[in-house]
Amino acid sequence: MTLTFRRRPAHAGTPTPADRRQGAVNATMAPIAIGQILASVESMTIGRLYRRDNLLRGVSARGARVGTLRHRLLTVLDSPTTPQILAAVNLVSATALLLGRNRRPVQIASNVVIGLCNRLNEIRTPYGRDGADQMTAVITQYRSLSALIPDAARSDDLFLRAVNYQAALSYFISGISKAFGSSWVQGDALGEIVRTQAYGGGPAARLLRDRPRLARLLTWSTPIWEASFPLIYLLPERWGRRALWGVKGFHVAVAAVMELPRFVWGFTGSHGAVGYALSRQRLPSSNVERVVLTATAAVALTAGTYAAAQRAQDRDRRAGLKGSVLLELEDGVVEYRHVPPTDPSVDADTAPVVILEAGLGNALDAWAWVADGVSHSAHVLAYHRRGYGRTTSSAAPGRAVEALVRTVGSSGPLIAVSHSIGLLVLAGYAGGQVDGRAFAGIVLVDGTDPDLFDADRADRRRVGTYLQSQAHTMFAALSGVYNFAPNAVARQTRYEPDQQNGTLQFIFAPRNVYRATREYFELPTAGAIDALRDVPVRYLVASEENAAQQESLARKLAAEHRLVPTSSHRSVIGFRGNATQVVSVIEEALDRVR
Known part of the structure; x- marks a missing residue:
């Protein structure tokens, strides 16, 4: 077998x-x-x-x-x-x-x-x-x-x-x-x-x-x-x-x-x-997978490219005849916009000079409604601080403002107007002299309380919350999603088309997001209240969103207090009607210092 x-x-x-x-x-x-x-x-x-x-x-x-x-x-x-x-x-x-x-x-x-x-x-x-x-x-x-x-x-x-x-x-x-x-x-x-x-x-x-x-x-x-x-x-x-x-x-x-x-x-x-x-x-292999991945990559690339093109277009606009101007300093340039008095009866050589100090990460375009109203009888200066926009100079805000005031050539009184964290920037130079003159008045629009700001930066949870919001903003900036999805900037601002698009593109520019994050940690608060109290005429304009907080800050500053009803922190200067009320307060301050 x-x-x-x-x-x-x-x-x-x-x-x-x-x-x-x-x-x-x-x-x-x-x-x-x-x-x-x-x-x-x-x-x-x-x-x-x-x-x-x-x-x-x-x-x-x-x-x-x-x-x-x-x-x-x-x-x-x-x-x-x-x-x-x-x-x-x-x-x-x-x-x-x-x-x-x-x-x-x-x-x-x-x-x-x-x-x-x-x-x-x-x-x-x-x-x-x-x-x-x-x-x-x-x-x-x-x-x-x-x-x-x-x-x-x-x-x-x-x-x-x-x-x-x-x-x-x-x-x-x-x-x-x-x-x-x-x-x-x-x-x-x-x-x-x-x-x-x-x-x-x-x-x-x-x-x-x-x-x-x-x-x-x-x-x-x-x-x-x-x-x-x-x-x-x-x-x-x-x-x-x-x-x-x-x-x-x-x-x-x-x-x-x-x-x-x-x-x-x-x-x-x-x-x-x-x-x-x-x-x-x-x-x-799956053709469906290739189609999905290719479509996803194409959408992401298109959105990012479109956002970059929109930001480039806005930079070109600001560099044009109706845009901003560059002032050369020793170590770079400062981007600014100067609007002289529009009333022919006002003497430009003696008219007041109003300096506008923007909030954290915000564009000078954010002052469009305010600048339009105030320029009737005064010079208006809005600028971008170091690291923002086309500004390349590392000069401190006080040094940049002094150089800008000299370009105006007016001997009139100086008034400073700030929004949000611009209060802390303003406090760095408002108590001293600019071009040999002291500030005659200040108007603080929904200003940041230095004491509360110190408490925020000392609280790890609140710092984390801020970094979280900045990470979201950076993601939106890089992906370009802000051009297609609703966002707080678009909801709370209603400027003319050029300024509206400029504000949006500026806030969501990656460079400005990064600079805003750094500025949040760099701004000093020591002596801010005392420096602002040294200015003779003081007004504080509050949004309804932060009414109680602003009322407390006004008491610390011994400032005249005004409330803009139904406004939010951004819309207080972003809506024409709200900005008109802010302008009326600035004009009241101007009447007192003339």
Whole structure:
């Protein structure tokens, strides 16, 4: 008897593309199923919280008109027994999903039911969801939608790729958002979380409370790795999968600290799809992906290019005949605009000179309405401080103002008008002499209180909040999104078209954003109140937005106080009607110093 052995094909143990897809779907669905089983069991044990007088009571019927079919249906949804029924249905579906490994119809049907139950719960009580709940909802919805594609292979492939993109985007955006958050920038976020009553009772939370340096290190490292998550696709598959296990460990640690066992499953469910993408060298290329990436890059490039062109156009405008002028100093130039008196009966050689000191990061165009009104009987000077606009001189504001006053050639009294943080700039030179003359009067428009400003800069949280806002502004400046999306500058300013566009482009110029950030920390406050009180005539104009704060500042300065009703910090000089009221106060000051 002769024994013969058949050689096993070399590829017999290699999983096929279909095996890899199904394995990735299973790896995505299993954590979702476990998370939903835990959530269902939890819901079935807290029935008392769903009563009409308790925390998780239904509120969906409140906005519906009584007597309508919609109101009757939502009233049923708000019933305390409805969440229990939905939890039982969800439990059965989640169990079927967990046991339905390699059974595509079972997985799809279970996802549809789970998604529906969760959506009804969200309508009934539209709060209390966390990131894991949101990721679970995304995955179940993607699975339901992709099931509409008849071809199973294409359906599963599209589902996994969609979840993978969602996971990468979620981690990246989460990291960027934390980087803009003040408590994360300052390293306090995790420490604050473990000191709360809700999340600070576990042993892991107590460990972090006892080790603040470790809590701070973990706080700083979290946004770094989240924002860096897309780099995982550049690693060899073996190292990418190891990095993915590290991310799983992060979620387990978070769940341990906050004692939220359900927190793990929603996010780790997406890791099955990420693992599928990491084996990209064995996957067929997708024209859809190339189209999406190309379109995204094209939109980003177009928006950024358009913004740069708009800023260049504004610089050309300001350099034109109706724009600003450059004054040469020893170490550079100062950009300014001088408007002489427009009333022919006013003697230009003896007319008052009004210096306009802009707020933080603001353009001289922001004074357009005020300058137009005041120039009837006075010289008006507006300029850009060092680092802003076309100004290249590093001269201190007082030195620049003195040089500008000399160019006017008028012997009339000097009046200084400031907006916002311009008060602190003004305090640096208003108490002394300019071109041999002391200032006769000042008008402070919604000025920054030096004492409050010192308190802000000494508070790490408030500094973080400011840096967060500047980071948002810089992102808008670089991406050009400010030209297309509503923003506070556009809402609170209504200048003529040239000035309106100039103000917008100036504020969102990256160079000016950077300079404003530096100026925030550089401006001195010592002696500011005393220096301003040395000026004989003092007025303070307050926006309604900061009325109480400005009233307190007026008392410190012993200044005449005026309120511009219905105005905000920016619109107090950005709307013509508000600016007209500011002009009337300036004219009152001019009448007193003539």
